[in-house]
Amino acid sequence: MAQDKKQVEQITDMEVDFAQWYTDVCKKAELIDYSSVKGMFILRPYGYAIWENIQHILDTEFKKTGHENVYLPLLIPESLLQKEKDHVEGFAPECAWVTYGGSDQLEERLCIRPTSETLFCAHYQNIIHSWRDLPKLYNQWCSVLRWEKTSRPFLRHREFLWQEGHTMHATAEEAVAETEQMLNVYADFMEHVLAMPVVKGRKTEKEKFSGAEATYCVECMMHDKKALQGGTSHYFGDGFAKAFDIAFTGKDNQLHHPFQTSWGVSTRMIGGIIMTHGDNNGLVLPPKIAPMQIIIIPVAQHKPGVLEACQRVLEQLTVAGLRVKLDSSDQSPGWKFAEYEMKGVPLRLELGPKDMEKGQCVLVRRDSGEKSFVSLEGIEETAAKLLDAVQDGLFARAKRNLEENTYACATLEEVKEKMAVQGGFAKTMWCGDEACELRMKEEAGVSSRCIPFAQEHLGDTCAICGKPAKHMVYWGVAY
Amino acid sequence: MAQDKKQVEQITDMEVDFAQWYTDVCKKAELIDYSSVKGMFILRPYGYAIWENIQHILDTEFKKTGHENVYLPLLIPESLLQKEKDHVEGFAPECAWVTYGGSDQLEERLCIRPTSETLFCAHYQNIIHSWRDLPKLYNQWCSVLRWEKTSRPFLRHREFLWQEGHTMHATAEEAVAETEQMLNVYADFMEHVLAMPVVKGRKTEKEKFSGAEATYCVECMMHDKKALQGGTSHYFGDGFAKAFDIAFTGKDNQLHHPFQTSWGVSTRMIGGIIMTHGDNNGLVLPPKIAPMQIIIIPVAQHKPGVLEACQRVLEQLTVAGLRVKLDSSDQSPGWKFAEYEMKGVPLRLELGPKDMEKGQCVLVRRDSGEKSFVSLEGIEETAAKLLDAVQDGLFARAKRNLEENTYACATLEEVKEKMAVQGGFAKTMWCGDEACELRMKEEAGVSSRCIPFAQEHLGDTCAICGKPAKHMVYWGVAY
Numbered sequence: 019m020a021q022d023k024k025q026v027e028q029i030t031d032m033e034v035d036f037a038q039w040y041t042d043v044c045k046k047a048e049l050i051d052y053s054s055v056k057g058m059f060i061l062r063p064y065g066y067a068i069w070e071n072i073q074h075i076l077d078t079e080f081k082k083t084g085h086e087n088v089y090l091p092l093l094i095p096e097s098l099l100q101k102e103k104d105h106v107e108g109f110a111p112e113c114a115w116v117t118y119g120g121s122d123q124l125e126e127r128l129c130i131r132p133t134s135e136t137l138f139c140a141h142y143q144n145i146i147h148s149w150r151d152l153p154k155l156y157n158q159w160c161s162v163l164r165w166e167k168t169s170r171p172f173l174r175h176r177e178f179l180w181q182e183g184h185t186m187h188a189t190a191e192e193a194v195a196e197t198e199q200m201l202n203v204y205a206d207f208m209e210h211v212l213a214m215p216v217v218k219g220r221k222t223e224k225e226k227f228s229g230a231e232a233t234y235c236v237e238c239m240m241h242d243k244k245a246l247q248g249g250t251s252h253y254f255g256d257g258f259a260k261a262f263d264i265a266f267t268g269k270d271n272q273l274h275h276p277f278q279t280s281w282g283v284s285t286r287m288i289g290g291i292i293m294t295h296g297d298n299n300g301l302v303l304p305p306k307i308a309p310m311q312i313i314i315i316p317v318a319q320h321k322p323g324v325l326e327a328c329q330r331v332l333e334q335l336t337v338a339g340l341r342v343k344l345d346s347s348d349q350s351p352g353w354k355f356a357e358y359e360m361k362g363v364p365l366r367l368e369l370g371p372k373d374m375e376k377g378q379c380v381l382v383r384r385d386s387g388e389k390s391f392v393s394l395e396g397i398e399e400t401a402a403k404l405l406d407a408v409q410d411g412l413f414a415r416a417k418r419n420l421e422e423n424t425y426a427c428a429t430l431e432e433v434k435e436k437m438a439v440q441g442g443f444a445k446t447m448w449c450g451d452e453a454c455e456l457r458m459k460e461e462a463g464v465s466s467r468c469i470p471f472a473q474e475h476l477g478d479t480c481a482i483c484g485k486p487a488k489h490m491v492y493w494g495v496a497y
Numbered sequence: 498m499a500q501d502k503k504q505v506e507q508i509t510d511m512e513v514d515f516a517q518w519y520t521d522v523c524k525k526a527e528l529i530d531y532s533s534v535k536g537m538f539i540l541r542p543y544g545y546a547i548w549e550n551i552q553h554i555l556d557t558e559f560k561k562t563g564h565e566n567v568y569l570p571l572l573i574p575e576s577l578l579q580k581e582k583d584h585v586e587g588f589a590p591e592c593a594w595v596t597y598g599g600s601d602q603l604e605e606r607l608c609i610r611p612t613s614e615t616l617f618c619a620h621y622q623n624i625i626h627s628w629r630d631l632p633k634l635y636n637q638w639c640s641v642l643r644w645e646k647t648s649r650p651f652l653r654h655r656e657f658l659w660q661e662g663h664t665m666h667a668t669a670e671e672a673v674a675e676t677e678q679m680l681n682v683y684a685d686f687m688e689h690v691l692a693m694p695v696v697k698g699r700k701t702e703k704e705k706f707s708g709a710e711a712t713y714c715v716e717c718m719m720h721d722k723k724a725l726q727g728g729t730s731h732y733f734g735d736g737f738a739k740a741f742d743i744a745f746t747g748k749d750n751q752l753h754h755p756f757q758t759s760w761g762v763s764t765r766m767i768g769g770i771i772m773t774h775g776d777n778n779g780l781v782l783p784p785k786i787a788p789m790q791i792i793i794i795p796v797a798q799h800k801p802g803v804l805e806a807c808q809r810v811l812e813q814l815t816v817a818g819l820r821v822k823l824d825s826s827d828q829s830p831g832w833k834f835a836e837y838e839m840k841g842v843p844l845r846l847e848l849g850p851k852d853m854e855k856g857q858c859v860l861v862r863r864d865s866g867e868k869s870f871v872s873l874e875g876i877e878e879t880a881a882k883l884l885d886a887v888q889d890g891l892f893a894r895a896k897r898n899l900e901e902n903t904y905a906c907a908t909l910e911e912v913k914e915k916m917a918v919q920g921g922f923a924k925t926m927w928c929g930d931e932a933c934e935l936r937m938k939e940e941a942g943v944s945s946r947c948i949p950f951a952q953e954h955l956g957d958t959c960a961i962c963g964k965p966a967k968h969m970v971y972w973g974v975a976y
Binding site for chain 1: 540
């Protein structure tokens with residue numbers, strides 16, 4: 019019966035090998051499985067349920083801010099992809115190409131969308147004619163494909179799930195405001211729902227999206243002090259509109275090109291959740307995104323009344339709007355404890371005959387392991403408060419990690435030294451030249467994360483070349 | 498300003514050219530647009546919103562019946578697709594093939610999923626080992642691609658959105674019960690939500706899904722009396738499980754192959770809604786699926802208090818849980834009436850100064866054009882009741898269409914005659930031989946729709962060959 023008895027296996031300690039710990043968590047928490055195509059992963063029910071929660075919350079925000087969902091085709095004709103020069107240069111090397119339909123070779127190759135700017139532009143060209151047709155505030159939930167050489171669960175898939183917003187506006191001001199608004203939607207979501215503190219800023223010219231005038235981003239710090247780009251929001255000006263011949267008659271009766279944005283977040287955020295909050299017992303999920311917020315584990319469940327009492331608590335908590343499961347399988351309580359710790363369920367509720375006598379139960383926090391004996395009366399309020407405490411606790415811990423590992427440096431040498439010892443984000447003044455960015459990459463092994471909106475004056479000169487400084491920049495090693 | 502003034506254009510009468518009427522409605526109601534790839538369509542916000550409502554309601558049903566959502570890759574290696582002989586024969590001619598990743602030719606061609614049985618089997622082979630791992634009740638929302646020669650909005654896309662359930666069970670009985678359960682979920686949804694009456698039955702051997710042991714289906718009759726297959730549910734036995742080497746240790750400690758099902762519905766249903774309920778003024782949507790259930794149109798909106806009164810009604814109805822929009826744009830009321838008729842909004846609410854004086858408003862049903870003057874007091878209850886009446890009215894009308902155009906025939910000649918005059922569904926006895934099915938197709942131009950679960954005894958012999966009959970079959974011309 020060896021095959022029959024499911025075991026909760028050990029995972030690698032994060033201090034020993036963070037990358038292996040990460041992969042272990044993805045597999046053992048049953049978030050992901052490998053597929054028959056290299057670099058393409060299966061999102062298992064528990065992993066997909068996290069994505070569904072992300073979708074539900076973000077989609078509500080998108081609709082509140084006036085956006086509508088659409089669905090555009092999976093395939094882009096090569097000639098369409100080539101219409102905007104910078105864009106095609108950025109994406110063509112990563113395209114997967116369809117060349118046959120059935121047994122017929124296609125006249126023109128079709129690429130599986132790596133992103134859909136070109137498709138949206140072709141559609142907008144059809145449907146935008148008058149100022150009455152603006153703004154167009156569209157969003158799409160779909161998968162995209164980028165044929166990358168290396169892959170890691172959630173962080174780098176050849177195919178990944180995401181949303182891509184694509185909007186068109188009558189004026190540049192309105193489009194810039196949209197770009198900023200959506201970045202703020204992402205930042206609020208990541209901080210308040212995923213409990214991941216962010217640095218908001220603008221990408222340098224070198225790091226911006228292919229074809230964009232400006233790329234805004236939210237940058238997060240993982241537990242290993244590396245950076246993860248959480249989401250991006252791009253302002254395109256009217257470059258694509260001109261390339262795709264999109265024009266509208268204004269109220270002034272003249273023809274104008276509209277101004278464009280796009281913005282997206284992906285399943286990559288799930289990788290961020292894992293690496294921000296996880297520990298050596300596995301995943302730790304913020305309650306607001308957890309598919310299961312509370313797991314009820316009966317103790318001595320064969321004793322009379324135990325399962326019935328657990329069932330009553332389950333109903334009480336469910337009615338109160340909490341996401342709760344009762345595990346009454348024949349696995350041992352010890353096995354169950356380990357299993358739901360691995361899955362990062364924020365609260366464990368234990369209930370056995372002794373607790374029943376006292377009208378109480380045991381609540382155990384996943385984040386701190388803290389145990390409390392609480393009355394069954396009003397358990398829904400106690401549990402809800404404790405879930406809030408877990409949510410806040412996770413954010414506070416991640417915020418501390420970000421703050422303690424972000425430091426100012428005056429010189430390239432200082433960045434090299436501190437980065438070697440501490441990792442994290444180095445902040446320096448910068449002249450704005452790409453040459454200095456490249457030198458920082460070569461010598462200190464870090465890339466510019468962003469030019470934060472919250473600028474600080476750390477000095478007058480570039481830390482790399484000594485010329486007059488234009489911006490303060492965050493540097494780090496990125497996933 | 499000709500470009501500026503949006504006009505509600507005329508559509509072709511359905512009696513003149515049903516196919517053109519259908520295409521006109523898809524375009525003019527802004528459900529769909531053509532894309533840069535032949536046979537691939539854009540789902541515009543209004544069309545996609547209908548799909549979102551379908552998804553929300555069905556997904557809730559799937560979860561109630563214990564199913565979990567997952568996401569499997571878009572691409573299938575050719576060798577994997579070939580593992581089950583009948584299956585690959587059915588799908589290979591319609592596959593789109595990826596042969597290049599970036600600038601590198603792939604070692605093995607990858608096909609864009611036309612359906613995902615093979616991918617699910619490869620995954621199940623990894624994760625099913627013990628009776629404890631069963632059943633697996635998975636579902637996936639995604640798009641699939643079938644490289645067909647001809648295309649029509651919603652009815653036949655090269656790429657379409659759907660859900661595909663894929664389940665594995667310890668016993669054949671359980672798998673058959675699942676197949677039936679999901680067919681019933683579809684039937685209930687189509688009848689009670691989409692107001693489309695269905696015939697439930699089993700496909701003949703000739704018409705069943707490639708690789709299945711049995712295919713169950715729900716068949717609907719469109720306004721032009723042609724048939725539309727609404728959804729299918731397949732029982733696979735353990736054929737795929739054997740081909741993919743999926744086995745589990747039973748409670749008896751022996752190795753067994755599990756039994757499999759799959760089931761799916763797609764955006765095709767939206768085509769069904771259009772062709773079941775639409776009329777010469779455009780789309781007619783059943784209230785339960787309509788993105789907008791009530792449109793409020795102010796009359797003489799420049800008069801003091803009109804817009805404020807409309808706003809109050811909007812809030813009142815929205816709070817009551819209805820999906821309502823107020824159109825206070827500067828288009829004329831006449832333009833607005835035509836626009837929302839085209840879009841099939843179930844109820845129109847008109848409110849002007851005279852109504853305000855009397856504390857009333859006008860409600861107009863989209864299905865019948867019936868107009869009523871109702872008090873603003875308790876408007877949410879009146880409107881909700883009227884929406885129910887529209888829902889019931891649409892179902893009753895479609896049911897009448899189905900019943901009046903379904904008739905028994907004793908001979909092939911009779912089928913030919915009646916089909917030429919009336920169309921619809923002919924029901925006959927049948928010996929079960931494919932030769933008779935082929936002859937019916939050749940001579941009467943109809944294919945077998947299904948062997949209905951509700952069998953009737955119309956005689957003892959096959960209407961085609963005169964041999965002893967095994968089943969009663971429905972025949973028709975299908976979309």
